[in-house]
Amino acid sequence: xxxxxxxxxxxVYGAILTVGIAIVGSIIGYLVAGTPGLVSALIGAGLTALFxxxxxxxxxxxxxxxxxxxxxxxxxxxxxxxWLLKFVVFIVILVLLRDAPFIxxxxxxxxxxxxxxxxxxxxxxxxxxxxxxxxxxxPLPGDAERSSGQ
Numbered sequence: 115x116x117x118x119x120x121x122x123x124x125x126v127y128g129a130i131l132t133v134g135i136a137i138v139g140s141i142i143g144y145l146v147a148g149t150p151g152l153v154s155a156l157i158g159a160g161l162t163a164l165f166x167x168x169x170x171x172x173x174x175x176x177x178x179x180x181x182x183x184x185x186x187x188x189x190x191x192x193x194x195x196x197w198l199l200k201f202v203v204f205i206v207i208l209v210l211l212r213d214a215p216f217i218x219x220x221x222x223x224x225x226x227x228x229x230x231x232x233x234x235x236x237x238x239x240x241x242x243x244x245x246x247x248x249x250x251x252x253p254l255p256g257d258a259e260r261s262s263g264q
Contacts, residue, residue: 120240120241121170121173121174123239123240123243124166124169124170124236124237124240124241125166125170127236127239127240128162128163128166128170128233128236129163131162131166131229131232131233131236132159132162132163132166132229133159134232135155135158135159135162135225135228135229135232136155136156136159139155139156139158139159139221139224139225139228140152140155140156140159142155142221143155143218143221143225146218146220146221147218147220147221149216150215150216150217150218150221151218151221153216153217153218154217154218154219154221154222154225155221155222155225157211157217157222157225158221158222158224158225158226158228158229159225159229161204161207161226161229162229162232162233164203165200165204165229165233166233166236168196168199168200168203169196169200169233169237171196172192172193172195172196172197173193175192175196176188176189176190176192176193177189179192180192
């Protein structure tokens with residue numbers, strides 16, 4: 115399986131999602147709560163970019179370590195470890211920002227909710243639109259003839 119094509123699509127779609135959350139969230143946040151709403155939506159969009167970057171990084175590291183073998187237990191261990199790291203970083207960020215006067219908690223909640231749902235949709239769409247073979251490196255009938263130029 116070529117993880118690069120799926121990863122590339124996910125990063126492009128993730129960037130579009132991040133910009134969309136930043137623009138739409140900022141406008142709605144500003145209309146609902148003024149400047150704190152605007153800042154909260156931008157923080158939510160920033161978290162989207164950060165965590166999608168963590169996901170991409172985990173797949174790149176796992177692919178390199180396992181020599182592009184995604185069925186490896188080590189591959190899943192690295193991706194799961196990065197998921198746990200993302201969870202810890204998310205909790206730390208929320209604890210640091212919980213009493214900040216420039217945050218509107220409701221706007222930030224909805225921006226993060228849109229980011230979570232959107233990133234799940236992005237991952238599914240990227241995977242479904244990628245051309246991933248069901249099996250890899252298996253010679254098919256006639257491959258020997260085609261490769262020898264006959």
